[in-house]
Amino acid sequence: MLFKSSEIVEFAVAIERNGEAFYKSLLGKVKSGQAHHVLQYLAAAEQQHIKDFQSLRDRLGDYQAPQQYDGEYEAYLTFLIESNVFGKAPEVEKLVAQIQTDQDAIDLAIRFEKESILFFNELLRLVSESDKEPVKELIRQEQEHILKLVELRKIIENA
Known part of the structure; x- marks a missing residue:
């Protein structure tokens, strides 16, 4: 399976759509006002x-990344896509359904952000x-999200 860069970005769009739905669904699971905010x-x-x-x-055009052997990069991207639970809405729904505490919600949100950063890199x-600069800025924002979530986790742990 050969990927065009525009197809990879379309997958990134799907991750972000699922991320938005994920965060909205978490709103009904958390009890803390700060977590809600x-x-x-x-x-x-x-x-x-x-x-x-x-x-x-x-x-974007149809740029393809250089690779050391045929299929190397495609195999790697296929793995990232298939293993990224946040690229699949039903998987996200299953994970959200398992959340019991605000801590669970925050930990899952951190996982989402980490998987997004890996893919966006x-x-x-x-x-x-x-x-490259717009993508780097989006990665920086995702890193900022992790920091917000870690800070929130500390607040909730100390409450």
């Missing part, structure tokens, strides 16, 4: 990321130099 912020951020990735997708190999 942070999750609303993150849902809105994912909505903006969808727009940003759609804009990036519209600018791979996008950097698929975009032109002029498109």
Whole structure:
């Protein structure tokens, strides 16, 4: 399976859509007002990321990353796509249904952000130099989300 860069970005859009739905579904699971506030912020951020990735997708051509042997990069991306639970809405629903505490919700949100960063770092190999900065900014924002979630986890643990 050969991937065009625009197809990879489309998968990133799907991750962000599922991320937005994920954060909105977590709102009904958390009890803390602070957790509720942070999750609303993150849902809105994912909505903006969808727009940003759609804009990036519209600018991309059919660039393919260099590889050491035929199929190397495609195999790696296939693994990332298949193993990214947040690329599959039914899997997200199952995980959300298992949440018992605010801590569970925060831990799952951190996992989402980490998996997103891993995938988005791979996008950097698929975009032109002029498109690298927007992707780096999205990665930076995802890292900021992790920091917000870690801070929230500390607050809830100490409450």
